[in-house]
Amino acid sequence: MDTLQVFLTAQADLLRYATRITGDPAEAEDVVQDAWLRFRATASARALDEPNGYLFRIVHNLALDRQRRRRRKDRIFVDGASVAATLVPSDQPSQQSGAEAKDELAMLREATMQLPERTRRALEMHRFEGMKLIEIAAELGISKSLAQELVIEGVEVCKRALRRRH
Numbered sequence: 001m002d003t004l005q006v007f008l009t010a011q012a013d014l015l016r017y018a019t020r021i022t023g024d025p026a027e028a029e030d031v032v033q034d035a036w037l038r039f040r041a042t043a044s045a046r047a048l049d050e051p052n053g054y055l056f057r058i059v060h061n062l063a064l065d066r067q068r069r070r071r072r073k074d075r076i077f078v079d080g081a082s083v084a085a086t087l088v089p090s091d092q093p094s095q096q097s098g099a100e101a102k103d104e105l106a107m108l109r110e111a112t113m114q115l116p117e118r119t120r121r122a123l124e125m126h127r128f129e130g131m132k133l134i135e136i137a138a139e140l141g142i143s144k145s146l147a148q149e150l151v152i153e154g155v156e157v158c159k160r161a162l163r164r165r166h
Contacts, residue, residue, distance in 0.1 A: 003039065003040050003043040003044070003051070004040075006039075006043075006051045006052060006055065007036050007039060007040075007055065010052055010055055010056075011032065013056075014032045014035065014055060014056065014059050015028055015029065015032055017056060017059055017060070017063075018031040018032055018035075018059050018062075018063045021060065021063035021064065021067065022063050022066060022067060027066060028063070030066075031059055031062045031063045031066060032059060034062050035055060035058040035059045035062055038058050038062075039051075039054065039055050039058055042054070103165070104162065104165065107161050107162065107165055108158050108161060108162070110161070111157050111158055111160075111161035112124075112154065112157070112158065114157070115153075115154055115157060118140060118142075118150060119150045119153050119154050120154065121140065122136050122140060122147055122150035122151050122154060123150070123151055123154030123155065123158075125139065126151045127151075127154075127155075133147045133148050133151070134147075136150075136151070
């Protein structure tokens, strides 16, 4: 028996049959391709009495399996995703948290504006620009220990401003 010839003769009918079951022509093509692989493996291992009927049975079973798998996946991932999405807390801050953060930022700006220029600049370079104390010292023309004192002083002023708020 020439398995390829049996398959090619029935291929158009198999595609129509699989499309009726799956409802999707692209998926039906995948089913028929999988059926061919199974049919060829089985036909090479043993003689088939009804090769055409066997091919249609393979297509039928594969199409139903895919349909069941898709329904299960849709139920778990699509329906479940919408439910799960409502249970996941938003990573956006609440309006209250946002307002509090803006107030704190305004308070910190005000506190840093009260600092002497060199202290404010040392704090900004360290905290906002990520500069190291040795780099701040070189930039401001001061010693590393004085740069450290300026940064600490600026941080302490900011901490006191925040404590007064709370």
